Amino acid sequence: MIMFCILGPFGPFLLIHLFTNVFLFLSMDLFHYLIFFSFLLQLPFLLEPGEVQMLINESLYPPLTLLKLYPHSCSTSTVSSLVLEKRTRRPHPLASLTASCNNLKKMKFIRGSGVTMIKCIGFVGVSYKIPSVQVLQHRRHFVHHIGDWSAANLSCHIVDLRSDTVTQPSVAMKEAMMKAPLGDDVFGEDPTVLALQVKVADLLEKDAALFVPSGTMANLICILGHCWGRGAEMIVGNKSHIYLSEQAGSSQIGGVHTWALTNKTNGTFCLEEMTEAVRKSRPHNPITSLVCAENTHNYCGGKALPLEWLNELGERCVELGIPLHMDGARLMNAATALQVPPARLVKHSTSVSFCLSKGLGAPAGSVVAGPHEFITRAIRLRKVLGGGMRQVGLLAAAGIYGLDHVAPLLLDDHRHAKLLAQAVWEARSNVVKVNLEDVHTNIVKLEIQAPNMSADDFCKRMSSITEDEMAVLGEHTIAKIAPLSSTTAKMVTHCNITSSDVSRVRRKLAYVLKELE
Known part of the structure; x- marks a missing residue:
C-alpha cells in the first residue's frame, strides 16, 4: 500500500525493473565491468586478442554494441579498433557472444590516419544499422578515444x-548464364561450351578450340602439347607471365626447360638472340621445341606487340621449324588497340590461349585454339591436369556474352x-x-x-x-x-x-x- 501511494500504479513494475538491472549489473564479469566504467569515464583499458566480443545491454549507459576488432590477415597494419554503436532499437536485456576472427571477413573497412573504421557491420547472421559510431585507436594494447563519426562520414567509394x-558479372551476363543449355562437357555434350569453342575458333581462324578453367592451365596445356617428348626446351621472354607468374608449371609438371630472352620495353625480344638460343643437334643440350610470346604484354604495361615484329617472329619460327605459342590472355585488347581482327595477331601462331575472365568480364575460363590434332592432345592434357568439368556451360555462356557485348566496349x-x-x-x-x-x-x-x-x-x-x-x-x-x-x-x-x-x-x-x- 505504501509503495502504491508513493510510486503509483506502476510502482511494482518499476521495482522489478530496478532489481533486474541490479542483478544483471552484479552478474557481469570483470571484463564487462572494465568496459562499462571505461566507457563512462572514456578511459583507456586493456584488450586481450583472440576473439570478437559483442556486448548488448540496454541497462547500461547508453545502450551500446561493443565489437573488438583485429586487422585482416591480408593487412600488415597493427591497428585494431573498438566500435561503440548507439542502438536505435531496443536490444535484448543482456546478451554476450563470441565468434572467431573469420567472421570479420563479412565486414568492410576504411583505413586512414592509422584508424580502422567500420563501413557496415554484419556478423553471426545479424545486421545492424549505424546511426553513429565512436572510433577508437589501438596502441600498445590500450584503447584511446579519438573522435566521433557519423554514418555518412563512413560511406566510401x-x-x-x-x-x-576483379570484375563482377553484369545482370545481363548472369541472365545469359542461367538460361544456358547444359550438358556434360567431359563427354563433349555441353551445347553452350561447344558453341563457345566454335565461336573462338572462328574468331581466331583456327581449326578448333577447347574451353579450360584458367589462363594458367591454358598456357600449360599448350606448352605440354608442343613439348610432348622428354628433354624439351621452350624460349620465352624474361618478363612474360609464363616465366614469372605461373609457378614454373612447365618445368614443375612437364619437365620442360626454359630459356629466357630479355624482353624489351615494348614486350618484344630480339629475334637474332632467339635464333642463337635455338638448340637441336648436340646431345649435350635440350631440344628447342617451342617459342612463346605474349600479347598484350602484362608486365611491360599492357603493350600491344607491333604487327611487323609479329610477322618477323612468325616467319623466323617457320624457318627454324619451331611452333609458336601466343599467350593471348588480353588478345582482344591488343586487337582493339591496333584496330585489326584478333585473327590477324595470331596468324603465325600454332596455338593460342585466350582468356575470358580479364577484359571480357567473365567470372572464369579460358580457351585454347589450334589445329585439330593439337586440340585432341589438349583434351587429354586438360583431363590429367584436373580441368575436365561437367555442366560448365554456365561459364561458357558468360564467355559468349563477353565476346558479344563486352569486347566491343x-x-x-x-x-x-x-x-x-x-x-x-x-x-x-x-x-x-x-x-x-x-x-x-x-x-x-x-x-x-x-x-x-x-x-x-x-x-x-x-x-x-x-x-x-x-x-x-x-x-x-x-x-x-x-x-x-x-x-x-x-x-x-x-x-x-x-x-x-x-x-x-x-x-x-x-x-x-x-x-x-
Whole structure:
C-alpha cells in the first residue's frame, strides 16, 4: 500500500525493473565491468586478442554494441579498433557472444590516419544499422578515444584497379548464364561450351578450340602439347607471365626447360638472340621445341606487340621449324588497340590461349585454339591436369556474352587508362612517374622514384583515406592498385570501371601526389 501511494500504479513494475538491472549489473564479469566504467569515464583499458566480443545491454549507459576488432590477415597494419554503436532499437536485456576472427571477413573497412573504421557491420547472421559510431585507436594494447563519426562520414567509394580479373558479372551476363543449355562437357555434350569453342575458333581462324578453367592451365596445356617428348626446351621472354607468374608449371609438371630472352620495353625480344638460343643437334643440350610470346604484354604495361615484329617472329619460327605459342590472355585488347581482327595477331601462331575472365568480364575460363590434332592432345592434357568439368556451360555462356557485348566496349577501358595516366603526368610528381606513350591498352604502369617510398607504400596510401583528404576533396575514395615490384605498380581498367570512378581516382591521384612531394 505504501509503495502504491508513493510510486503509483506502476510502482511494482518499476521495482522489478530496478532489481533486474541490479542483478544483471552484479552478474557481469570483470571484463564487462572494465568496459562499462571505461566507457563512462572514456578511459583507456586493456584488450586481450583472440576473439570478437559483442556486448548488448540496454541497462547500461547508453545502450551500446561493443565489437573488438583485429586487422585482416591480408593487412600488415597493427591497428585494431573498438566500435561503440548507439542502438536505435531496443536490444535484448543482456546478451554476450563470441565468434572467431573469420567472421570479420563479412565486414568492410576504411583505413586512414592509422584508424580502422567500420563501413557496415554484419556478423553471426545479424545486421545492424549505424546511426553513429565512436572510433577508437589501438596502441600498445590500450584503447584511446579519438573522435566521433557519423554514418555518412563512413560511406566510401571503392575503385578496384588491381586487375581486370576483379570484375563482377553484369545482370545481363548472369541472365545469359542461367538460361544456358547444359550438358556434360567431359563427354563433349555441353551445347553452350561447344558453341563457345566454335565461336573462338572462328574468331581466331583456327581449326578448333577447347574451353579450360584458367589462363594458367591454358598456357600449360599448350606448352605440354608442343613439348610432348622428354628433354624439351621452350624460349620465352624474361618478363612474360609464363616465366614469372605461373609457378614454373612447365618445368614443375612437364619437365620442360626454359630459356629466357630479355624482353624489351615494348614486350618484344630480339629475334637474332632467339635464333642463337635455338638448340637441336648436340646431345649435350635440350631440344628447342617451342617459342612463346605474349600479347598484350602484362608486365611491360599492357603493350600491344607491333604487327611487323609479329610477322618477323612468325616467319623466323617457320624457318627454324619451331611452333609458336601466343599467350593471348588480353588478345582482344591488343586487337582493339591496333584496330585489326584478333585473327590477324595470331596468324603465325600454332596455338593460342585466350582468356575470358580479364577484359571480357567473365567470372572464369579460358580457351585454347589450334589445329585439330593439337586440340585432341589438349583434351587429354586438360583431363590429367584436373580441368575436365561437367555442366560448365554456365561459364561458357558468360564467355559468349563477353565476346558479344563486352569486347566491343574495350576502347572505353583504354580511354579510361589513358585518363588515369594523364592525371599522374599532369601532377608533374617527382615521386611517381608515368610514360603516356607507353599506355597502349588498359594497363597503366607507374614508376615509384622516391627513395623513401616503395610501390607497396604508394598502393597502401591510395587505398586509405585521411581526414585532411576528406576535408579537401569532400569525398571518400579508396583506389586499389597493385604493386609489381618494389619500384613499380599498375592500374588496370576494366568493364566495371565507370567514367565517374575515373574522375574520382584522378582527383585522389592529384591530391596524394601533391601530398607526397
